[in-house]
Amino acid sequence: MAGESNGSAENVIKIPKIKFTKLFINGEFVDSVSGKTFETIDPRTGEVIARVAQGDKEDVELAVKAAREAFDHGRWPRMPGSERGRIMMKLADLIDENIEELAALDTIDAGKLFSMGKAMDIPGVSGLLRYFAGAADKIHGQTLKMANEYQAYTLLEPIGVVGHITPWNFPSTIFFLKVAPALTAGCTMIVKPAEQTPLSALYYAHLAKLAGIPDGVLNVVTGFGHTAGAAISSHMDVDKISFTGSTEVGRLIMQAAATSNLKAVSLELGGKSxxxxxxxxxxxxxxxxxxxxxxxxxxxxxxxxxxxxxxxxxxxxxxxxxxxxxxxxxxxxxxxxxxxxxxxxxxxxxxxxxxxxxxxxxxxxxxxxxxxxxxxxxxxxxxxxxxxxxxxxxxxxxxxxxxxxxxxxxxxxxxxxxxxxxxxxxxxxxxxxxxxxxxxxxxxxxxxxxxxxNCYFAFDPDCPFGGYKMSGFGRDLGFQGLHKYLQVKSVVTPLHNSPWL
The missing domain is CATH 3.40.309.10 (Aldehyde Dehydrogenase; Chain A, domain 2)
Incomplete structure (x- = not known):
């Protein structure tokens, strides 16, 4: 299918050649440890688009190890926020330069309208990156007025290694709904895209490398929820899970987080609006x-x-x-x-x-x-x-x-x-x-x-989004979407005449 044309004489669309089908771990595209692959299907026809590497627990282990090393010892959490923002801006520019190919990938993988992908989805994700990139050098805590003789302030620090598990309905949008604020905060991460729609996530990993995001900061493990997703959710070296998907799977993720290291969890789940x-x-x-x-x-x-x-x-x-x-x-x-x-x-x-x-x-x-x-x-x-x-x-x-x-x-x-x-x-x-x-x-x-x-679907990067009740908890977008990837640390110092000295 790759390379064929589609559409009328006035509107010929070239189906993109599939360039990236391997896992992206520590800055490199690699086969899965098992060597297994799975088919990704074109919903327009029911035909196979490509075979994609099937990540499993062993691959998650490698990805988490890379992300952990990049967080504990790497440059990304320690570089000035302005530098992180500059790299994210470059990634946004690269996305804009590849808009047709990215929109086409989401069309053949998810059945999304190509015209909407070009007009809204892909420009929207570069806009998300620029929005959060602008906040990267504005992350700061507060000076506190203590009741006793102490000086105190808070620091906002990245939460650590994040596992992002994303759904298939908006492959590009939700990828960056999670990745952009986590990058801004200085986190490192593993992304497990839905098995139905892995292609654009792998392409974004390639562009992130070109933009200058250091190796190990952004890892993409394609595969299935009950294997790769479960391994991320239960991993002791993952500090947070951000999940968008069904309420049923959200429950399983909470259970895995609770029985492992009590990692933080944010869930955007089902709706019946x-x-x-x-x-x-x-x-x-x-x-x-x-x-x-x-x-x-x-x-x-x-x-x-x-x-x-x-x-x-x-x-x-x-x-x-x-x-x-x-x-x-x-x-x-x-x-x-x-x-x-x-x-x-x-x-x-x-x-x-x-x-x-x-x-x-x-x-x-x-x-x-x-x-x-x-x-x-x-x-x-x-x-x-x-x-x-x-x-x-x-x-x-x-x-x-x-x-x-x-x-x-x-x-x-x-x-x-x-x-x-x-x-x-x-x-x-x-x-x-x-x-x-x-x-x-x-x-x-x-x-x-x-x-x-008197409107519907009025989304904006500045407008927090999330649910009540069984639609989950935590917010994406806005500064609330950034703060969920940050920890608050209080630092207290006694003054020289403190009665407690």
């Missing part, structure tokens, strides 16, 4: 936000607005318009700039989504539109909307991670708040209304880490 639309909303705007909220990235996004609550006064009009718009939503090859939705990431996810659609039918929800496979080849699913859904149904209660909306009617503000909070998750929520007082009231009542009012 509500979008609450009130009677005074502009219906066309509400329909746009609802479809965006569930169909963006083919629904493979943790904050997908999968539970849509519409107040009874505009419910019928909303149902009519959302069905009409959903039927015009284009599904197909993600290299085609006219396409709005590509394939699900792999056959496992494809089958899981279709099984949820069948559950919705069996449990009594009404299929308004979609509900089937799209096309004969690849892992494409039609945009799917259920009405007559209610709490207690699997499609309402459980995270589907696909293009499936559950549409429900409500009467009062109190009912909307109660039903929005009727979930074990708490990652995000959306509110659509022209009434600022109503928006403020509801935003303070919904238990979720991010609330979007």
């Amino acid at each position: 509500p979008l609450v639309i009130f009677d005074d909303a502009d219906v066309d705007t509400a329909v746009h936000l609802a479809l965006l909220g569930i169909l963006y990235n083919k629904g493979e996004i943790c904050v997908a607005g999968s539970r849509v609550y519409v107040q009874e006064g505009i419910y019928d009009e909303f149902v009519k318009k959302v069905a009409e718009r959903a039927k015009t939503w284009t599904v197909g090859d993600p290299f085609d700039p006219q396409i709005l939705q590509g394939p699900q990431v792999d056959k496992t996810q494809f089958d899981k989504i279709l099984s949820y659609i069948e559950h919705g039918k069996k449990e009594g929800a009404t299929l308004l539109t979609g509900g089937k496979r799209h096309g004969e080849k690849g892992y494409y699913i039609e945009p799917t909307i259920f009405t007559d859904a209610k709490e207690g149904m699997k499609i309402v209660d459980e995270e589907i991670f696909g293009p499936v909306m559950s549409l429900m009617k409500f009467k009062t503000v109190e009912e909307a708040i109660e039903r929005a909070n009727n979930t074990r998750y708490g990652l995000a929520a959306g509110i659509v209304t022209k009434d600022l007082n109503l928006a403020n009231r509801v935003s303070r009542s919904i238990r979720a880490g991010t609330i979007w009012i």
Whole structure:
């Protein structure tokens, strides 16, 4: 497949040659100790893109050893913050120079829209690097006023060796959501990308070396969660784990951290986010936000607005318009700039989504539109909307991670708040209304880490992101995203006339 063309005569895309398929440990691309490899699959076709080195416990051991040496004795944690920032800026420039190839890798590996990769994902990660690079020389503690005769201050120091375990839905974005602030803090790290989407992570390791990041600071071990991921989570020389993925795996990571060295853990987990639309909303705007909220990235996004609550006064009009718009939503090859939705990431996810659609039918929800496979080849699913859904149904209660909306009617503000909070998750929520007082009231009542009012997916490097309840704890982005990779050390010195001397 590598090297073939794709697209119309006006828009010919060259599929990149796969350059990096080995583990990246201590500044070098190496085979796995076992010599094993695994296939990474193109979800557009179901065909093999390449075979990638399969890291296991022995490879994690080598990567941790390299990261430990780089942290305990290397330059990165000890160099001036301004120098770390300069190297990170160079890495951002290299990413910009390779934007087409990186976007194409995420398209063939994850089924992501190539046009969105070029316009948003890849520029977004270079922007993340520049944001955190600007903070690298501004990490400092505080001078404290002690009650007794002491001088005291705090130091902010890098937490140490970090294990990053990333998901497959945003391979580039979440890689740097974790790596950028950890680099800024002066940490060293091992990244275990999802086995479905390893290609861009290995390319970023190559660019990091070119940018001047010292050997051992950034290591990438490709492989499976139950082997490589488990080895990172339980390793005694890893000081922190940062994980984005399912709640079930998050539990296993916490258990591994607790039974090893009590390493710090931050988790960004599942979601079942509500979008609450009130009677005074502009219906066309509400329909746009609802479809965006569930169909963006083919629904493979943790904050997908999968539970849509519409107040009874505009419910019928909303149902009519959302069905009409959903039927015009284009599904197909993600290299085609006219396409709005590509394939699900792999056959496992494809089958899981279709099984949820069948559950919705069996449990009594009404299929308004979609509900089937799209096309004969690849892992494409039609945009799917259920009405007559209610709490207690699997499609309402459980995270589907696909293009499936559950549409429900409500009467009062109190009912909307109660039903929005009727979930074990708490990652995000959306509110659509022209009434600022109503928006403020509801935003303070919904238990979720991010609330979007009259918008959706409004992310920014400066805006902290994370969850309540079983959506995890800890925050990415913003200065909170940096501080989770730092330790606070208090230093106390008695003054000459201290009564304690």
